[in-house]
Amino acid sequence: MQWYLKVLKQYADFSGRARRTEFWMFVLFNILAVIVLSIIDVLIGTATFTATSTGFATGGGLLTSLYQLAVLIPSLAVGARRLHDTGRSGWWQLLALIPLVGAIILIVWWATEGTPGANEYGMNPKQEMAGGYPQGGYPQQQYPQAGYPQQQDQGGYPQQGYPQQGGYPQQPGYPQQGGYPQQGNQTPQA
Known part of the structure; x- marks a missing residue:
């Protein structure tokens, strides 16, 4: 239902891209x-x-x-945005005027997966919803993904999860747990 309402909120928005889920859920709710x-x-x-x-x-x-x-109008708009996701102009919807053949071509294009990454019509809607990560989702802790360097623990085995960033300097005399390296030869103060 959220996909149907999303299309209605973008009533006459012919710009941008629409996911297959958004388009086909709108079609399903229209049929019902x-x-x-x-x-x-x-x-x-x-x-x-x-x-x-x-x-x-x-x-x-x-x-x-x-x-x-x-x-x-929302049907035409979501159809155009769906075609934009495949890298085609929304004007291709005029193929529907050709009996049978035009409708078949449009259904195939609407069912085709969108172009990965950004195209001339905008960002990939899957990446926008997932926060913009390259594979369309957040890095998972159990499964390393390309593009996300894995750190190694003290035994030389890769650590799972997000790469660690530098933090605040540690107090002198305490073991370094990540963060900024200590400057100079400092000794613990009692």
Whole structure:
């Protein structure tokens, strides 16, 4: 639901990039909303529901039509941002005007993973949500990742976790635990 609301908050924002999750969750909630509103339209009599020789047919309902009109711009915006994530212009959505073939091409592009790293449309949305680390997430303590140097403990084995940074100088006479190196030949004072 948070992905659906995120798209609605960016109602007419055609700039930037959108993750696959954001796009497809929005599509899923739209489909569910149209189904529920179509049922309500039939129940209150604002749509027709008739049996045909090949199945059932429904006529456009008032609530369903109003909903689809309300989400038209956010749908186009999230579709454009999703295409931006794959490195394509949002204008490629005009392929939908080509019957069947255009829709198939767009579905394939929308399902394709986005370009890693930044592209001409902005940062990778996976990296933005994860804090900007290169692999799309924070360094894990159990699994060393490329680009994050591992320190070695006194036995020569790599330590897991974040690399240690320098800190404040230690008191003279106490063992150095990381931080700034001691200056000169200092002796402990009693």
